[in-house]
Amino acid sequence: MAFVLHVVGARPNFMKVAPLMAALARRGVSQRLVHTGQHFDERMSGVFFEELGLPRPDVDLGVGSGSHGEQTGKILVAFERVLLESAPRPSAVVVPGDVNSTVAAALAAAKLGVPVAHLEAGLRSFDRTMPEELNRIVTDHLADLLLTPSADADENLAREGIGAARIARVGNLMIDTLRTHLPKARALGVPRALGLEPGGYAVVTLHRPSNVDDPDTLGRLLGALAAVARELPVVFPVHPRTRARLAGPGLAEAASALRLIEPQGYLEFLSLTSSARLVLTDSGGLQEEATALGVPCLTLRENTERPVTVAEGTNEVVGTDPERIVRAAHRALSGAGKRGRIPALWDGRAGERAADAVLALAARDGAG
Structure with missing residues (x-):
């Protein structure tokens, strides 16, 4: 046995x-x-x-x-x-x-x-x-x-x-989990509970050391996110690794433009992302989930280990340059973002x- x-x-x-x-x-x-x-x-x-x-x-x-x-x-x-x-x-x-x-x-x-x-x-x-x-x-x-x-x-x-x-x-086993729990997650109504209109906000996650440990890089990213936040609310569940760094010199003001919330449970976060208009992230798994949900995704890194999300899905790798991020966000918010399709075996x-x-x-x- x-x-x-x-x-x-x-x-x-x-x-x-x-x-x-x-x-x-x-x-x-x-x-x-x-x-x-x-x-x-x-x-x-x-x-x-x-x-x-x-x-x-x-x-x-x-x-x-x-x-x-x-x-x-x-x-x-x-x-x-x-x-x-x-x-x-x-x-x-x-x-x-x-x-x-x-x-x-x-x-x-x-x-x-x-x-x-x-x-x-x-x-x-x-x-x-x-x-x-x-x-x-x-x-x-x-x-x-x-x-x-x-x-x-x-x-x-x-x-x-x-x-x-x-x-x-x-x-992709993560998509098995997403498919199984999506109805229950949506029923939680997390966006409404946060005062957000479904399809009327963006979600951001940042946790990779290359993005959050260097104050200059983190500052550039926060500046770009603050520019996006002038168009619609940007909700930021703050990873424990990142929260302490947001209090650094010059960073707190940029972070104040964002809607900072505590880390979410899986179902809560899925409720949030499934109704988002745009996802901005340095997470590999969220690139996949955004593709499965049909939500445009901007990857805040110079590369991805999940190229299928770019070749077939909704993902675009935009790096950490603020101008590039803001341009890509504008495209997505205007309806010109990637629509993609569901890859094989998802x-x-x-x-x-x-x-x-x-x-x-x-x-x-x-x-x-």
């Missing part, structure tokens, strides 16, 4: 693993959920277990914040102990996404000979200054099974010498396909 261990650590991981866990549960598979505690704010992690129907974690490593090396090392040590003490031995360890929890858990499992499945494999920004890019590359080369969301991901892996036998294109069945592939991996391990 297969026994699958799932490792989550940051907000997007929960939305990715929920459809796979549900699909495996329907097959009667024994599973355990390990939460590393990489995101330890209740609004950023704990609320998702209730909202997404996930069981509370069987194990909480409680690593908290720290430098990349410190956090990765703590997770590696703690998760290795979980694996060594696990009875029975896991048939497979599933690691979603590209955060420190992903690469640390993959390394611990690989060193102990436990098969690793990487969920959302093969994505590349081709920017190695991004910690997430390094996590993606290392995890993909450690993993025994690479569960990819799109054809470009398969191509990236092939260029890096990874054989087709290790790759299974299953589609059909709400990715979790089922991923479950089939993970069970095949587990069966190979059992046969060995």
Whole structure:
């Protein structure tokens, strides 16, 4: 009998693993959920277990914040102990996404000979200054099974010498979660509760170190967002990483033009984004969600690891130049923004396909 261990650590991981866990549960598979505690704010992690129907974690490593090396090392040590003490031995360890929890858990499992499945494999920004890019590359080369969301991901892996036998294109599990919960999210009526008219506001998220740690870059972005806010309200759920920086010299005034709110739970945030007229973000997952919702999206980075959202979806990469951002926002608000279409395998069945592939991996391990 297969026994699958799932490792989550940051907000997007929960939305990715929920459809796979549900699909495996329907097959009667024994599973355990390990939460590393990489995101330890209740609004950023704990609320998702209730909202997404996930069981509370069987194990909480409680690593908290720290430098990349410190956090990765703590997770590696703690998760290795979980694996060594696990009875029975896991048939497979599933690691979603590209955060420190992903690469640390993959390394611990690989060193102990436990098969690793990487969920959302093969994505590349081709920017190695991004910690997430390094996590993606290392995890993909450690993993025994690479569960990819799109054809470009398969191509990236092939260029890096990874054989087709290790790759299974299953589609986008985050879209499974979105499709499942969208009616409930819309019923919450979050825009109305905030005094916003559906289709009459923009939503912004900023959290990447390259955008929020440098005061000059953050100041330019806030200036551009303030210009957009002269046309319609700009709602900004403030990531914990970003909030302290907004109080910096010269930044508070620009930030005051925006509608700052606390981080939202998954359903609350989906209620907000699904009725937005425009999304501005440096989040990879939100690029995908905006495409699925048909909402124009401006990515406030110089690259994206999700090019399918640009080639086929509603996303436009505009970087951090204020003039470029404001021009693109004007186009979108005038009705000339990208409309896009839904990419292949964004059909709400990715979790089922991923479950089939993970069970095949587990069966190979059992046969060995």
